[in-house]
Amino acid sequence: MVQAKIQEITDRIIDRSGPSRDGYLERMRNATSKGPSRAHLSCSGQAHAYAAAGVDQAPLATGVGGNLGIVTAYNDMLSAHQPFEHFPDVIRAAARSVGGTAQVAGGVPAMCDGVTQGEAGMELSLFSRDVIAMAAGVALSHNVFDAAVFLGVCDKIIPGLVIGAQAFGHLPAVFVPAGPMTSGLANDDKAQVRQKFAAGEVGRPELMAAEMAAYHGPGTCTFYGTANTNQMLMEFMGLHLPGSSFVTPNTDMRQALTTEAARRALSLSALGNSYTPVCDILDEKAFVNGMVGLMATGGSTNLLIHLVAMARAGGIMLTPEDFSEISDIVPLLARVYPNGLADVNHFHAAGGLGYMIGQLLEGGLLHPDTKTVAGGGLAEYTQEPFLQDGELIWREGTKESLNDKILKPVTDPFQATGGLKRLAGSLGTGVIKVSAVKPEFHVIEAPARVFHNQEEAKAAFKAGEFTGDVIVVVRFQGPKANGMPELHSLTPMLAILQGRGHKVAMITDGRMSGASGKVPAAIHVCPEAMDGGPIAQVRDGDMLRVDAVAGTLENLAPDAADRTPVTADLSGNHAGTGRELFAPFRAAVGAADDGATVFGW
Template structure:
């Protein structure tokens, strides 16, 4: 039996989106009626075939066999994406065995938030998602493909690829992960060195040694931030080969899973056994499944931005109230850093996405009978892959949790509610993740300290100016102000203040993502300060109360007093040397956080 709230949220999503979804599906159907390559002129097709080997030319000219686009975010700057270097050749070989052909259609940009955190380049991070969607469209718009293989892992890359692919919703899609790096220095030990460095108790050499021990080889970072949340959500949406999210790069099992992705996309093409257009596959049920998986795993708060933007690309209006309604009934089933001590490799060893999906299905919290690239509904995603005499196979997971400090059954969760909450009040609306915050700190009422940049906070901290209980307000960090950077480097100093006995909280129109933890943080506040939000009228000495239990967030200033105040304006100038001025149009056009902070129109 499907849980009544899951059923209600799904029905409400379908009802409010009926007009947009209907228009979207009509466009998908219209695009599907055109046979790729058959309508191209001879010169057009010749250009497409010019660089192809003779055998591929013959197959493509004759038609009747699927021709697949490979869209990759490969670069060797990002550890998570470096393994993709040889994937196009691997995929082409696997497709050839399935009687299909492929071309590397486009490379999309992929930037690393880990490299840019605290730097001006982070101001382009969120905008890169929509740019990646557009770059995906450029590769696919040649109009010669029957499906797509999408190679991406990290924060904005997977949502951008999916948004782009949904604009070609008549094509089947399979997403191809590369897996996490092996475990290095434990995430909690790395965080401890960061906190000591902020206090002046660790040298830069000691900090760098710790960071290098944590981030030490190819593969995704091992904490459960946005990148790894992406991978779990793709499993819950049925867009991966089942169980492929967290298998290490450069292993025989990973190679077999990559080949299986090629086989499945060919099978799901119109020339294959079961035509599965992406735009049909990603429906209200798939979106609700993604939200439920996000909540049960205490995933990145960034997905309260990405999932509405993805939904919009498929003709759906997913709202924060949907997250809040589901959060009240979805239990917390996993503890992975920063919401626990385990990293994603330990999570995978304890059952990983398969465990989570099985438990949620059993509790009626997921739609099970949904189309997936594997073709068996979500039941196929409740097992783990392995090699049986060199061949890819799947096996059942243990009935009992092998590590109850990492994963638990739905009948005995870590918490009855997921921990991602919607806060509302006279400041606006914000998201807060309580799953890593001690319940003793879920309610904070304190005087305000106001800053207009992350750097200014650090200067005040270094000068010893952040004394006593306080609510730290960091404004002009929203999408229209400066692209909504992640404020990663605030967390170590806030943790230090809290450990000193101060009651502290953060209120910001910026982001914190997978770094959210330990300190109560109201994120993605909308309306943002740069768009006329009340946040621009907050002054030093005001009081703010945050209550994650009741979902309230209040600035304790009367409406009459607020009306007399002139809104502040940001004094921050664009930093030189980062190309920020190229994105001035995005800052003007971007929508609010609760609608996905996107610059793209409805599909």
């Protein structure tokens, strides 16, 4: 039985989304009725589509089996995506084993926020999500596929692929992860070396050695940032096979799950008796389940933007209030770095997503009756995959946490509410992640130091200008100003100030990394400074208040509202490292509250 408040929030989303959702589903039904155009293509068109298919050429031209489109984010610079290099071969073989075929429909770009932190490339990061969605649309636009598999993992890639998949929502879609890298240097130890480097206590050789020990092989980074939050969502929302998110790359289990994902995608096509298009899986209940998972795991703040954009691609309208109300009633069940010392491999070993989903179902906090690629309801996601005599099977997962420092039952959570809190007040609206913030830092009142970019803030720190309590304001970092970069490179500096005993917080219209959290940060502030929001009226020395308990964000200066908002010369941010190519995105993008997307839903 679903708790009354969860049902109330779901019903409100359904009512709010009615016209847009109905219109979207009507388009998908029309596309379903037309079917893939493969059989209707001209002989020349079909020859173009099958010319390089090798042994699959004849089955494509004359057979009746399903054809599976592969949309891949493979590149070999990103550790999380490098394992995808050989996935198409596995998928093609799996399709042939059930009488079908598979073709790489196209690739999508995949950039690493870890590489671009603090660099100009980060200003392309958020916009890359919408580019990925468009690239996925191009890949599937040949309309010769009966189903699709999507190979992606990291920060903007999964949201972009989900948006693209929903443009072809009449097709079944299975998302196929690559898995996390094996555990290396503990994330907390790595963070301590970063802080020592920022304080000048160790040199670059020590820093480099620590980073290479932490990021040491193929797979996703092991902390619980945006990439691994994405993987959690794909299970909670029914787009992964059960238990597949956190299986490491280059293992027999990883290959078996990839093989089964391909077979399952074809089995869900309209050619069989189990037709399950992705538009039916990603309904309002699925997105509520995703939000519950986000709160229960203390996931990345980036998903407050991405989930809104993903939902709107299917005609579903989410608001910040939905997230806040769900956070108020969903307990925090997991402690994974940065909310604890464990990494995702430890989390998986302790019971992982299967245990969490079981607990949340028992607590009435999830909708059990959503459609999934596994074929049944969400209860199937309490199961774990095993290899038995070389065959992939699922068994019921653990009912008990195998490490109560990492996972807790719903009856005895780490904290009674989720990890995210909405803020509103005279500075506008924003959000704060409190799951990793000590209670004594949930309310910070301190004078402002205002900067128009993160380099200015770092220079002030190096010059020794921070000598007491401070709220660092970094503005003109919103989507319209410069693409809303993450400001994670400020984390070591802020943590050092906090460690010195100062009350410290940050306020920004930009983003922070999914891996940040020990220093309170009010982020995604709307309206952004570029739009003349109240954050553009703050002056050095204004007394500000960030209150994660009351949910307020205030400028206490009595004359603040009467000031003319400042402007900034941003011309230096609009060229170089590809930024000039994204001028149309900056001109068209919406607010963070609306998903910071260029699409006009």
